[in-house]
Amino acid sequence: MTRPRTTRLRRPLLAGATAVTALAVTAGLVAASSEPADAAAKPELSLIAATGSLTLTSWKEDPGVYLDLGTYLTTEGTPLELKVTRKSYKDPVTVTQTVYEGGRAKAKKLPAGTVKDFSGLPGFVRVTLTDKAGRKVLDRTEDFCPNNASGRVRPDAPATSKYPESCPTNPFTLGSVWGVEKGWAANTYGGSYSAPVQLAAGTYTAKVGVAKKYRDLFGIADKPATVKVTVQERSYEDESGSAGAAGRSATAGGHAGHGAAHAPQTAHAGHGPGHAPTPARAAAPVTSGAGPTYNAGHGPLRAAPPALPWALKKDQAARATRVGDTSGQTDGSRKAPAQRPQPQRPAGKPSVPDVPKPDLRSLPAYGIVISDGERDVPGKDYLAFSANVWNAGPAQLVVDGFRSPGKAKMDAYQYFYDAKGKQVGYTPTGTMEWDPRPGHMHWHFTDFASYRLLKADQKEAVRSGKEAFCLANTDAVDYTVKNANWHPYNTDLSTACGEENAISVREVLDVGSGDTYTQDLPGQSFDITGVPNGTYYIQVLANPEKRLKESDLNNNSALRKIVLGGKPGKRTVTVPAHELVNAN
Numbered sequence: 001m002t003r004p005r006t007t008r009l010r011r012p013l014l015a016g017a018t019a020v021t022a023l024a025v026t027a028g029l030v031a032a033s034s035e036p037a038d039a040a041a042k043p044e045l046s047l048i049a050a051t052g053s054l055t056l057t058s059w060k061e062d063p064g065v066y067l068d069l070g071t072y073l074t075t076e077g078t079p080l081e082l083k084v085t086r087k088s089y090k091d092p093v094t095v096t097q098t099v100y101e102g103g104r105a106k107a108k109k110l111p112a113g114t115v116k117d118f119s120g121l122p123g124f125v126r127v128t129l130t131d132k133a134g135r136k137v138l139d140r141t142e143d144f145c146p147n148n149a150s151g152r153v154r155p156d157a158p159a160t161s162k163y164p165e166s167c168p169t170n171p172f173t174l175g176s177v178w179g180v181e182k183g184w185a186a187n188t189y190g191g192s193y194s195a196p197v198q199l200a201a202g203t204y205t206a207k208v209g210v211a212k213k214y215r216d217l218f219g220i221a222d223k224p225a226t227v228k229v230t231v232q233e234r235s236y237e238d239e240s241g242s243a244g245a246a247g248r249s250a251t252a253g254g255h256a257g258h259g260a261a262h263a264p265q266t267a268h269a270g271h272g273p274g275h276a277p278t279p280a281r282a283a284a285p286v287t288s289g290a291g292p293t294y295n296a297g298h299g300p301l302r303a304a305p306p307a308l309p310w311a312l313k314k315d316q317a318a319r320a321t322r323v324g325d326t327s328g329q330t331d332g333s334r335k336a337p338a339q340r341p342q343p344q345r346p347a348g349k350p351s352v353p354d355v356p357k358p359d360l361r362s363l364p365a366y367g368i369v370i371s372d373g374e375r376d377v378p379g380k381d382y383l384a385f386s387a388n389v390w391n392a393g394p395a396q397l398v399v400d401g402f403r404s405p406g407k408a409k410m411d412a413y414q415y416f417y418d419a420k421g422k423q424v425g426y427t428p429t430g431t432m433e434w435d436p437r438p439g440h441m442h443w444h445f446t447d448f449a450s451y452r453l454l455k456a457d458q459k460e461a462v463r464s465g466k467e468a469f470c471l472a473n474t475d476a477v478d479y480t481v482k483n484a485n486w487h488p489y490n491t492d493l494s495t496a497c498g499e500e501n502a503i504s505v506r507e508v509l510d511v512g513s514g515d516t517y518t519q520d521l522p523g524q525s526f527d528i529t530g531v532p533n534g535t536y537y538i539q540v541l542a543n544p545e546k547r548l549k550e551s552d553l554n555n556n557s558a559l560r561k562i563v564l565g566g567k568p569g570k571r572t573v574t575v576p577a578h579e580l581v582n583a584n
Contacts, residue, residue: 043075049225060235064196071208072185085175089579118173120145128207146178150186157183164486168476171583172363175480204229341506345402346426353425356395357551362540362558363388381571383526389542390477390514397509401432442470442497443505450544453526454537462526470497473513484512
């Protein structure tokens, strides 16, 4: 498969094999130490509008206007930094703000109920729209992810933002970091999470203001932004050339309404065969400060709230109803390719030194549905689900594969590093194999995880045939753990796991991130055709053969309770809440 070229990349802290030295400089330490000693005690926040007027498009064939009004939250003095966590799935999500006193970072706990999940601050802005006659045609609130598409507002601001580029939506997220860098601005638009508005062609006045509870909480002035909006109606048929849906997205912005042109995207659909190339997405609005990059995930979730608001309405609806790998999840909008493997296979005696190691943990299964395996298999019922194995650190999981000339498989090695990022050991850890099936077409590391359907007594009933994987950082599971990397590489499946002619491959699961696989195809999902109705558990098991060296092997299994019912050909599945997480 031809790799699409990346149009915008963020430089790693260190390139190639030495990139693991990022472990020695954690994102949290950078955040705590980057402020001067005389820094203000709290950020000085304000709402601004990038423009006083703009034009939005309503497509006749796909009616609705997406209100990216170019309003931003800016901060001076110190960054706005929020850490969002939960102790366990039995506990509610809480949020603390990092404030500075005498240049020292301190955690200020915000009121209970400030946030409900990890997707952003609920009801942060209020948007009203009045028509030319002064009639109010819209009055609604919008949620806000501080990690939204952003840019600098002054030339002496930090060149890059240290914060992640989106807010996670995996239902089993454990910890997240949100932030607006000082001298930067974060888009308040809800992107693919915002419903379109039915508006006739004409002129309107939009008023956007921060909700009172957040003005009081963060000390934001009550100064709403006003934007004159012109809505124009257009038709796909009127568009010249052969752009089609992709051209509509790029030329007119599709969802975003302001996107720059961008070539159709043909990156991997993920970890399931039989998936067609992903349709092209609209680029970021020109007011956002972001380039035409894309979210990288491959689970069944919608795009992360809008590090880039590119999802077309019809495509978003298709993803919501489709079981299988999709193009966009929760690890940020940038398209980050793989790190480079060592130039040659390791030499000398293998050793497992006493240095920090990764800690692989499983999340409970989610996205659980009855499926036909995305193909018509007469008389067959499948139980499809999504599963995630993540790395709680404090060290990256780094695995290189090397192929001897003419060999079909690669020999895989796990590497170990000291606190300065120097490689101090390695050990053989199985193999990598090329998967030629459409939708894969990359190198899989064998025996990374396994999936089992257990009976009510937790004895095995069915085992998934899927155990080999391309490792990619698709989900920000907990960015508050030690050494979490807020800007991981290996997020882009089209480059993360090599091509067929590769002589070597490096696959990395970074600290704080996880890799979601949808088990929806025959041979991956559970064949429940002959499985009786009743109570079962889906087990997600990381490192099943214990070939990978970890700091803890006792937290590799996660169970999710389900209840099967129905009749052959019309099976049903009921998914009870997992403690406080009520997501199937």
